[in-house]
Amino acid sequence: xxxxxxxxxxxxxxxxxxxxxxxxxxxxxxxxxxxxxxxxxxxxxxxxxxxxxxxxxxxxxxxxxxxxxxxxxxxxxxxxxxxxxxxxxxxxxxxxxxxxxxxxxxxx
Amino acid sequence: xxxxxxxxxxxxxxxxxxxxxxxxxxxxxxxxxxxxxxxxxxxxxxxxxxxxxxxxxxxxxxxxxxxxxxxxxxxxxxxxxxxxxxxxxxxxxxxxxxxxxxxxxxxxxxxxxxxxxxxxxxxxxxxxxxxxxxxxxxxxxxxxxxxxxxxxxxxxxxxxxxxxxxxxxxxxxxxxxxxxxxxxxxxxxxxxxxxxxxxxxxxxxxxxxxxxxxxxxxxxxxxxxxxxxxxxxxxxxxxxxxxxxxxxxxxxxxxxxxxxxxxxxxxxxxxxxxxxxxxxxxxxxxxxxxxxxxxxxxxxxxxxxxxxxxxxxxxxxxxxxxxxxxxxxxxxxxxxxxxxxxxxxxxxxxxxxxxxxxxxxxxxxxxxxxxxxxxxxxxxxxxxxxxxxxxxxxxxxx
Numbered sequence: 001x002x003x004x005x006x007x008x009x010x011x012x013x014x015x016x017x018x019x020x021x022x023x024x025x026x027x028x029x030x031x032x033x034x035x036x037x038x039x040x041x042x043x044x045x046x047x048x049x050x051x052x053x054x055x056x057x058x059x060x061x062x063x064x065x066x067x068x069x070x071x072x073x074x075x076x077x078x079x080x081x082x083x084x085x086x087x088x089x090x091x092x093x094x095x096x097x098x099x100x101x102x103x104x105x106x107x108x
Numbered sequence: 109x110x111x112x113x114x115x116x117x118x119x120x121x122x123x124x125x126x127x128x129x130x131x132x133x134x135x136x137x138x139x140x141x142x143x144x145x146x147x148x149x150x151x152x153x154x155x156x157x158x159x160x161x162x163x164x165x166x167x168x169x170x171x172x173x174x175x176x177x178x179x180x181x182x183x184x185x186x187x188x189x190x191x192x193x194x195x196x197x198x199x200x201x202x203x204x205x206x207x208x209x210x211x212x213x214x215x216x217x218x219x220x221x222x223x224x225x226x227x228x229x230x231x232x233x234x235x236x237x238x239x240x241x242x243x244x245x246x247x248x249x250x251x252x253x254x255x256x257x258x259x260x261x262x263x264x265x266x267x268x269x270x271x272x273x274x275x276x277x278x279x280x281x282x283x284x285x286x287x288x289x290x291x292x293x294x295x296x297x298x299x300x301x302x303x304x305x306x307x308x309x310x311x312x313x314x315x316x317x318x319x320x321x322x323x324x325x326x327x328x329x330x331x332x333x334x335x336x337x338x339x340x341x342x343x344x345x346x347x348x349x350x351x352x353x354x355x356x357x358x359x360x361x362x363x364x365x366x367x368x369x370x371x372x373x374x375x376x377x378x379x380x381x382x383x384x385x386x387x388x389x390x391x392x393x394x395x396x397x398x399x400x401x402x403x404x405x406x407x408x409x410x411x412x413x414x415x416x417x418x419x420x421x422x423x424x425x426x427x428x429x430x431x432x433x434x435x436x437x438x439x440x441x442x443x444x445x446x447x448x449x450x451x452x453x454x455x456x457x458x459x460x461x462x463x464x465x466x467x468x469x470x471x472x473x474x475x476x477x478x479x480x481x482x483x484x485x486x487x488x489x490x491x492x493x494x495x496x497x498x499x500x501x502x503x504x505x506x
Contacts, residue, residue, distance in 0.1 A: 020496055024488060031491030035436050042406035043399070058399035097388065100395025104367055105385055 001085075003063040004040050010070045010082060011037055017078045026077065033073055036066035054102045057095050064092045111274050111293040113159065117229030119173075120162035123181040129161050130185040138192035142466040145473075148311045150303075151196055155231070155272050158189070164200055165227045167207045172223040179346065179419075180412030183353040187408065190357025191364070194473045195312040197354045199269045201347075202234035205504075206277045208346045209289065212336045218328065222291065225275070232291075233273025233301075235318035236504075239265035244481070245503055249320060251280030251288045251330070258330050260290050264318040270301045271314040278320060279333065289333040290325045298323040309469070309476025337502045342418035344506045345430035348438055349411050351480050355441035356401075356408050358477070362448035362470040363401050367394060369456030369467070384457070393455050397448050404440040411437040428499040431506045435486040442483045445474035481505040 001009075011033050021027055040062035047055045067084065075081040101107045120126050137154055144151055158164070163185055168174025182204065190197025210222050226232075240263070241248050249262025260280045270276050276292045276299060292299050302317040336343040370393075373384030381387055411434040418430040449470035453460050460467055489506065492498040500506045 015495060018495060027491040027495055028484070028487035029491065030495045031435075031487035031489065032439075034490050034494045035439055035487070038410075038433075038436055039403045039407060039440065042410055043403050046402065046406045055402075058402055061395075061399050062403055093392070096392040096395035096399075098395065099398050100391040100393065103398045104370060104391055104394040 003060070003067045004037070004044060006084070007037050007040065007063060007067040007070045010067070010074050013082075014070065014074045014077055029073055029077070033066075033070050036062075036069045040066045052102075053108055054099045057098050061092065061095045061099065064095075111295045113229035113231070113274060114156055115160040115229060117160050117165060117227065118162040119227060120166050120175050120177075122175055123177045126163060126166045126175065126177050126181050126185055127188070129163055130188040133158060133161055133163070134188045134192040137189065137196055141193035141196075142469060144193065144195070144312050145469045146466055150271070150312050150314055151193070151199075152272065154193075154196060155199060158196060158200070159229050159231050163189075164203055164229070164231060167204055168223045168226055169211060172219060173227055174223065178412060179349060179415040180409050183349050183356075183408050183412045186350055186353035187357040187360065187405070190354045191361035192357075193312075194354050194358050194361075194477060195310050197357050198310055198313050198477060199272065200231075201350045201354070202236065202269055202277070203232040203273075204350055205343070205347045206232040206234070206289070206291075208343055209333055209336050210331065212341045212343055213331045213333060218331065221328075230274045231269065231272060233267060233270035233276045233294075235264040235267045235270055235276050235278040235292075235320070237264065237266040238262070239317075244505065247279055247281050247287065249278070249280040251282055251290060253282070253327070256327050257324050258288070258290055258327060260292070260320045260323045260325070262320050264320070266315050267301065267318045268313045268315040270318050271303055271316065276301070276318065278318070278323075280320075286332070286334045289331050290323070291329045291331075292320075292323055292325060296323050296325070307476050309472035309474070311472075337504075339422075340418075340424050340427035340502065341422050342415050342427060342430055344500075344502055344504055345411070345415050345418060345427070345434040347504045348431075348434045348506065349408070349415060351477070352408055352411065352434060352437035352441040354477055355445040355474065356404050356437070358470055358474045359401050359404060359441060359445040359448045362445065362452050362474070363397050365467055365470065366397060366448060366452040366455050369452070369460045369465075370394060373455070373457040373459070390455050393451060397444075397451055400440075400444045401448065404437070404444045407433070407440050408437045424499065427502065428493070431500040431502075432490055432493055435489050435500070435506070438481075439483050439486045439490075442474075442478040445478060446471070449474045
């Protein structure tokens with residue numbers, strides 16, 4: 001499963017667990033998470049219309065960050081943590097370099 | 109400023125032409141943007157050029173002779189101009205809002221009258237907000253109807269654009285607390301515009317005060333603005349997307365400067381590189397800013413599409429959806445503009461803070477303009493829908 005789909009699914013299970021809240025901090029937490037997930041989705045859509053060779057890498061960063069944010073919120077709001085798949089073979093930290101090197105230096 | 113435009117406006121006929129004109133103007137406006145900020149030199153000539161370009165008329169519906177462009181295009185135009193000079197990007201904010209509220213609430217004859225003026229190059233300012241009322245949504249300014257005229261009395265602040273306007277739309281409440289807008293001639297007796305905006309950012313918006321002392325207008329110059337929120341319309345999201353577009357433009361402009369100056373930075377001693385642009389942390393820092401700016405632009409475009417849908421099919425659901433996505437654009441544009449305008453210095457080094465570059469204007473502008481309405485309540489607005497199924501309240505800030 002892609003990181004974006006996993007983030008969506010974790011957000012949904014966390015939402016179902018909380019179900020309803022009047023706590024303004026809990027409510028706004030869900031607002032933030034929804035933004036992170038939709039931001040990743042919008043960048044993935046952008047890949048289809050944008051010729052940039054690093055557009056997909058940008059979408060991957062957004063999805064990875066969204067997943068981390070949702071996973072942290074899952075733990076905070078449900079007391080449980082669903083294990084995430086390993087990313088040892090495709091480390092997030094190098095994606096920022098890929099995007100930066102293209103946009104700063106024109107290097108792929 | 110007289111009540112009539114000095115130059116006739118060009119008629120823009122398509123979305124593509126609007127983008128093309130905005131791109132060209134932005135290049136010109138960028139040249140002296142720093143000097144205008146530094147000297148707080150009001151952009152009088154630039155505004156004449158801006159409104160004469162036809163860009164202030166692009167949202168006039170096709171049925172009234174305009175191009176009726178998509179709100180994706182409106183947001184892109186404001187973003188392009190704001191990347192060059194966000195004061196110039198902000199000044200038409202309320203003008204565009206008024207064009208929409210006319211479309212939502214004015215009579216047919218009012219629409220014909222005012223849309224014709226907009227296409228001819230007339231600029232609307234605004235006298236909406238008040239510094240002394242209980243909160244942003246309450247107005248102490250009164251409108252009282254006497255036969256076929258109305259009289260307005262009150263005191264306004266944050267009146268962006270009023271100083272440069274030909275017509276100053278002014279909000280007042282009737283006896284029942286309902287909001288009306290009177291479209292006052294800039295030179296109407298009793299209307300005074302005070303150039304007292306001294307904020308540290310958005311310095312050349314002239315967002316100062318307006319006083320209204322027994323200003324009298326015919327009823328043909330009054331619209332029942334409250335109707336735009338009594339029923340579901342796209343007016344709130346339209347007002348908000350322009351805010352988000354200004355801040356997205358600031359982020360784009362700041363990132364361009366970050367790249368330009370990071371390329372020129374000296375290499376740090378421990379990096380063992382020959383040039384600053386080879387620094388692995390600088391490269392990753394630019395990468396982080398870049399995906400955030402692209403993501404913000406993508407959400408801004410989504411918000412524009414949601415507004416187009418809410419305009420085409422106005423109902424509770426389409427308007428709520430437009431509010432929700434515009435709120436995302438608002439959060440992200442504020443966050444990205446503040447981040448890019450601060451990281452710019454970290455990536456470009458100490459030489460970038462020297463006065464000659466005036467690069468602090470990006471942060472000053474971002475910090476000032478993002479205060480228009482607090483992003484912290486946008487997280488709440490979105491979360492309250494996601495978690496509790498509550499649709500956003502309808503007002504000019506959602």
